[in-house]
Amino acid sequence: MHLVTQRSFGGPEVLEPAAADRPRPLLNEVLVRVRAAGVNPIDAHVRSGTIPLLGPPPFVVGWDVSGVVEEVAPGVTRFAVGDEVFGMPLMPRAAGGYAEYVTAPSRQLARKPASLDHPHAAALPLAGLTAWQALVDAAGVGAGQRVLVHAGGGGVGHLALQMARARGAEVLTTASAAKADFVRALGAAEVIDYRGMDFADAARDVDVVLDTVGGDTALRSLDVLRPGGTLVTIVEMRNAELARAAADRGLRCLGVTAEPDHVGLAALADLADSGALRVHLAHTLPLSDAARAHRLIESGSTMGKVVLIP
Template identity: 70%
Template sequence: MRAVSQRTFGGPDVLEIVEVERPRPRLNEVLVRVRAAGVNPIDAHVRSGVLPLLGAPPFTVGWDVSGVVEEVAPGVTRFTVGDEVYGMPRIPYAASAYAEYVAAPSRQLAHKPAALTHVEAAGLPLAGLTAWQALVDCAGLAAGQRILIHGGGGGVGHLAIQIARHRGAEVVTTASAAKHDFVRQLGADQVVDYRAVDFGTVVEPVDVVLETVGAHTAQRSLDVLRPGGALITIVDMRDADLARQAARRGVRFFGVTAEPDHVGLAALAELVDSGKLKLHVGHVAPLADVSRIHRILDAGSTTGKAVLTL
């Protein structure tokens, strides 16, 4: 089968198309014929060596997949051959999703939302589970609360805005001026241009902060959080000093990285199929153009998600 591989850490040009053996599903796994693979910032961090999750190359990056079950191993009870599935298997270990076939534990996948194409569904798992686990599982976001979402135009942010609105919360988000219309259409009540204004001077106290951008934004967000609130970061997850600062202010601290979870995937699919959650795919390209998509990712110029087709 075709897959993307790399022999060294480096920039997007280290990614190359190679021929490798098709994986064989083990007990409790399914073999998925991949129709599309989502591209996420973590993929670029692993590719470059900034986040060496997979050890030294060679390896294949990628976790988000949408496709069709081609083989079912003993122990699998949730799927049959021909089922359309999506998910984010194995993270933080290698899923090797930039490939024509992926073997994955069946309980790390869910039925694909019927309302989405494979391209759209491939962009949902990692970003969607990150937002869901942050807002629902960690914060317990509820109606009547206020949330500040940093980076509302990004992959996680644009889904978090919609999930927060579904939960009945008032949504404040930061975004560049070019993305203001986009995040307002998603349901943001207040939009702050982080390049022109210090959010700390214009945002009234909030109950929850979801921080997705880094650059000390999480620490600065403590100033707008109410006591008893929740600071959730997907960037400074292991910042012990930040956690101590939050505790001193009476704020709960959560460092979130999405876990494979078929329950969360099913909840996201239900929101999609009921029309309450829409995924925006900003860039789509065939597998052969993987280096170009990674250059766009490195430039930080994506709105929504980027997806590779197979």
């Protein structure tokens, strides 16, 4: 099969096409013919070595996949050959998503949303599960709340603001002026141009903040929360100073990183099929253009997601 690998840490140029034997599924696993693979910021961090999840190269990055089941190992009862599935298997261990085939535990996959093609479905798992586990599982966002989503035009942000709105919350978001119309169309009631104003002056009485930026943005987000409010961060999970600052003010600070979850995937599929969740694809590229895909996501200006097609 064709795949994209790397033999050293470095910039996008270290990603190179290669060939390897097709993997074989173990007990309780399925073999999936990948029709599309999502590209996420974590892929670039692993590639560069700034977040060395997979140890030293060589390895194949990528977790988000959508495809068709081609082989079912003993122990699998959820899927049959020919089923269309999507997911984010094995995170944070290697899934090898930038390839024509992957193997995955069956309970880390779900049936692909019927309303989405494979590229849109492949763009959903990691960003969607991050948003779902942060807003729903951790913060319990519900009707009548005010929710601030930082970077609402990004991969996680554009899904998170739709989820919060679907659960009846009023959604505020930070975004550049160039992305303002985009996030409004997705349901943001108020858009704060972070380049032209301080979000801490513009937002008040917020129940939940989803921090996708980190650093000073995470710390200053405490200023906009109501008493008893919740900051959920997907960046500053290990920041003890931030946690103490929140506790001193009577606020909750929760660190969330996405983990494989077929229940959460099924919830995302239901939202997509109901029309409450739109996945925006900024770029769809061939697998051989993985280096270009990484340059795009590292630019910081991409609206939505980038997907590779094997």
